[in-house]
Amino acid sequence: MYGPHMTSAAENGGPGAPTGPGGAPAEPSDAELTAAVRRQTGGESALAELYRRHHSAALAYARTFVRDAHTAEDLASEAFTRTIQAVQSGRGPKEAWRPYLLGVVRHTAGEWASSARRTELSADFDRWFHELHGAQGADTQSAEERMIRLEDGSMVLRGFRSLPERWQAVLWHSVVEGEPAARTGMLLGVSPSGVASLTARAREGLREAFLSAHAESAGRSRECRRYGTLLGSAVRRPGRRMPRHLRRHLDDCAGCRRALTELTDLNQRLGAVLPVALLLWGAPAYLTARLAAGVAASGTGAVSPSGSSGSSASSATHEPVTAPPPATAASPWGATAAAVAAAAAVAGGLLLLPGGEESVRTAPAPAASTSSVAPVPTVPKPPSPAPEPPSASATPSPSGGSASPAPGTRAVRGAAVPDPAAEDRTRLRPASTGRCMEIPAGSAAAGAQAREAACDGGAHQQWNLLRPGGDGRVQLRNTGTGMCLANQGTQIDDAPVTQAVCDPSDTRQLWGLHAPEGAGEARFIQDGGTMYLGLDDWANAADGKPHTDKIATNHHYYGSPSFGFLYDGALFDGEFTDS
Incomplete structure (x- = not known):
């Protein structure tokens, strides 16, 4: 017979608790992950696992409060950050992560309702x-x-x-x-x-x-x-x-x-x-x-x-x-x-x-509109095929093969044609470090991975922003190389971002733009709305620690500044369209 708050061995993780192959311990419970965060032993991996388990639920709930998917990401990330801070200070949830986190989403939305963010x-x-x-x-x-x-x-x-x-x-x-x-x-x-x-x-x-x-x-x-x-x-x-x-x-x-x-x-x-x-x-x-x-x-x-x-x-x-x-x-x-x-x-x-x-x-049920009903999830589309290389009618290379189109041009049916003029041009500096995103040494090689480096004013650290479809999505074309940043079309973290011949039909080169007015910070979101452009080693960069310089796509972890980019001037004269 158990008392009111007594539980059996199976309920407490004793005999009968789940185990992995060969009797090894199963995945850690939320309580074990929380304890690791509070002990600060293996805290970073524990945080990442808690994020993977509960972020999608927080995001689904956040969508019921706001007007667009990007603001929902902001709301969910802010709520997760607040929850982590509470846990690290000895408060917050131990086992009931989901209801606690959703409560923080609601409280944060209530704060926004009495602030300048009310319009969102x-x-x-x-x-x-x-x-x-x-x-x-x-x-x-x-x-x-x-x-x-x-x-x-x-x-x-x-x-x-x-x-x-x-x-x-x-x-x-x-x-x-x-x-x-x-x-x-x-x-x-x-x-x-x-x-x-x-x-x-x-x-x-x-x-x-x-x-x-x-x-x-x-x-x-x-x-x-x-x-x-x-x-x-x-x-x-x-x-x-x-x-x-x-x-x-x-x-x-x-x-x-x-x-x-x-x-x-x-x-x-x-x-x-x-x-x-x-x-x-x-x-x-x-x-x-x-x-x-x-x-x-x-x-x-x-x-x-x-x-x-x-x-x-x-x-x-x-x-x-x-x-x-x-x-x-x-x-x-x-x-x-x-x-x-x-x-x-x-x-x-x-x-x-x-x-x-x-x-x-x-309490009124949210209306069936994009402002209050989360969209039905869909399976991401596979990556678009890479653009075909120029045919033999393109400018020949010294080795006798076909050369890549010259900077400022792109291949269309084998012919090099001028690229469209830039609608905006700026440096893009990860907000966590203030350094510049560049193509290393201004290499014109397709597949070169973008990285951050000390700003030097070179053209390889300048980016032309194009809006080829008029739908708010942008291409990021490097001024020095004339090639565009492309993601891998995957939703797996740490996916490298590389340059490719600009092709507005390649969805990997189209980025959703979110730049709240007055923030001075832009975020670029991979097609599908969940993967963000930023520093691959985002956590160390945000903490001011040594980190790798690679640019990649990752989930929007904890609202990290490593996924925001500082830009020069007023982006698109302040007339951009959030996608």
Whole structure:
């Protein structure tokens, strides 16, 4: 027999906990990775693993708050950075990373709603955030105070946060997101059977915690607190006749009637009620995105929640996901689909506003638009074929073969034609170092990898910016070599960026541009929206440590300045278009 917060050996990672091939320990749990970060032993690799596991979920949630994908990356990265800082200072999550991180996303968006970044938020969220607090004298409160009051108004959320972190984590992953037991067990360091046992105990713990939150709510009478345990019994044994004195109390107490209704929902429709109560905003859109990611994974066998693909868990650069079964009503992923539908049906759920539980507002579900619904992930397209070399009609080389087109020209059907004029020209300096991105020695060889170096004013450190398609995407053409930067078309980190003959039809040469007005910093994003141009050794560069000078594409880790480029003047005279 276990006490209220006692768990079995399998639940604690003892006998029955998952192991790898040959009995070797399985992948480290989130708690083990967090401990490594706090000890600062192997912290960098632990941080990278935590990022891979949880960044795609943070990004999916961030998309429900903002207008475009690039701002969502900023919001998710800022939230992750804040979470890491909390962990390194001895606070923050130990095991319940996902709910904690998503809460930080929500708090950060709330801060933006009261700052100059308000214009980057979706109109739906901005309106909801301000209207929800408009009648509460919110003008005298900080954004943090307003968000905390909102969260304190949800007894479900208060009850959830009072649970042990292990219970919070298993409820989130198994009930809210409906992840397979093997996946949840890996994150928690328990066996699949341990996940089932832990989930059952956590569900009961949440019911008890909800009743405690209800009893402790402001204005609750001694009589309300006395009847709290009877509410729990009434929910657990719905077929039994309710005691007469409890019925009389419920007739007279609207607060306890509401608590009984919510507790009944928790008991019967936990998968639908819990995400709405915990997220407060954007639950249907977030769960739809996560479900789509899970279904995509089951269809391809190697697609992460962000839509990346890879041949193995070790090479994947997004959160690894155990492929779920098809989304049937009997599967966890089907249950998540049902939860999404139920959550949408109640229009975002009832939020109990601070100042009295009788003040009830319905949080609007995000509209089905690009500002609030995360797009369904897709499998990245394979790299475009490399441009064909010039034919024999091109200028012959001294060795008798075909030469590459001269700088400032490109090959079209074998003939060298002038390149289009630059629409802008600037140095591009990684923000973490202030040095210049260049093609080494101004080499005209195709395949030369870009690097950073001390700025010397040479043409090989100048970049012409072109917008060949008028859709906001740009080509980066080196002024000295006349060739364009191309990525590898992969979503694997550390992929080198090299120069190639400029070809606007080669999607590897087209970069999304994100340069917030007044920031003086631009980011260049590979087609697909997840890989950023920057220093390959981004972490050491950002910390001022010795680092390699290579330029590559990586995921947007922690909002690192190694993925931003300082530019000269006003880029495109301030008239650029974010892609």
